[in-house]
Amino acid sequence: MLSSVYIILIVAMLAADATFTTPHHLLGALNSPEIRFSVRLSLISCTLTTLLSLWVSVPTAYLMSRFRFPGRRAMDAILDIPIVLPPLVVGISLLILFQTPPGQFIERFIPVTYAVPSIVIAQFAVACAFAVRTMLVTFDQIPQRRELVALTLGCNRAQAFWRIAFPEARRGILTAATLAWARSLGEFGPILVFSGATRMRTEVLPTTVFLELSVGNLEAAVAVSMLMIVAALAVLGIARVFGLRAPLERVL
Amino acid sequence: MIQIEQLHARAGQFAIRDVNLAVPQGCYAVLMGRTGSGKTTLLESICGLRQIVSGRIRIGDRDVSDLKPGERGIGLVPQDVALFPTMTVRQHLAFALEIRRRPPDAIADRVEELASLLGIAHLLDRYTAGLSGGESQRVALGRALSFRPGVLLLDEPLSALDEATRDEMHALLRDVQRTTGVTTLHITHNRSEGRALAQKLFVAEANTVREAPLEELAKRC
Incomplete structure (x- = not known):
């Protein structure tokens, strides 16, 4: 009963968006240069x-899955931080970081804050943690013994990785990629703080929804939301088609 | 030839000490011992997959104690065979030779030779997923022998097989050893396997390994 209420809520949310928007709105949105x-x-x-x-x-997770080294536990714990940190805090932390002397040094060569690189950095700061988690589950599920056999057959460590572990991990890599892509697509809080919301400069889809809403243009906001829903469902579809349910469920 | 002198190796809290063992050239030796008696620790030490604390390991006339696993010339058939799921049977047999950058026609010849020796010619283009236990063992054996190692190490290779397949594999192992003359160390806890194959017997117990007369296999059961 409880679960069906939740399922209905999810479907109803999507249905509301879909019925609110019309092909006319969607085309109108896609025709706007912004x-x-x-x-x-x-x-x-x-x-x-x-x-x-x-x-x-991929290398980070492989290292953590296959080797025991000092600092491994700390590394494991630190990698969870971006997942639990409030998105706005990620943005503010990045903003402050690029005000420090090392950050300013980088800014002198490549403008980061309120420019396009800041978008990628903000997305990467969170998405990469999800990718690491996915890859860690993937490599942990692949028995190490095969790589050890490859070592006795004449491989060095790098060859054992590229010829044995990497091909076996390809499904996990695809899952990590879809997950990172979907996370980045929806990233908003850190981008708003760290990149600003300047039209035609640092405007990504979530920014558009925010900007359109703030000027009361609900139709365009919903139309852009629909685009993002379609993209997210497409990613989910790819993940399911390739039979990646198990690792995805384990990570999330 | 495998020669081990005063080997000391550790696996977590567990250790084997004072291991002395010699398997002459071309001999089929069987190492028996209960689970947890240090058989696998010894085997990993010989392969170079486990760093040893002290002692020397010789393969043929070379001291391999400080060499990397791939430089030791040891063919390993691990406990769970550990075939590569992304490769066909043919790719398994060719793998070690490709790593060594042998010419393609030499590799193809060697693959044919192994496939007929092991009776797996009809499986060459199959992936490993659908292979039976006995077939998987044959592929693992072929992969281990492909680069003509001086020594073959088998870690309880037949434990997962049914009785009939096991007898078949005993005959095959004897045949392979006669044909290739490879020095073999076969680890098992199954006494009938020992009786079927051993030319020389070692027993792992009390954190070390001792040589035992072959009669011990008959006496104990």
């Missing part, structure tokens, strides 16, 4: 963040 800019920036920044997250999370 919204097209924000769609493009969202797609680019999410993809960059996803690649960056995989690049960091």
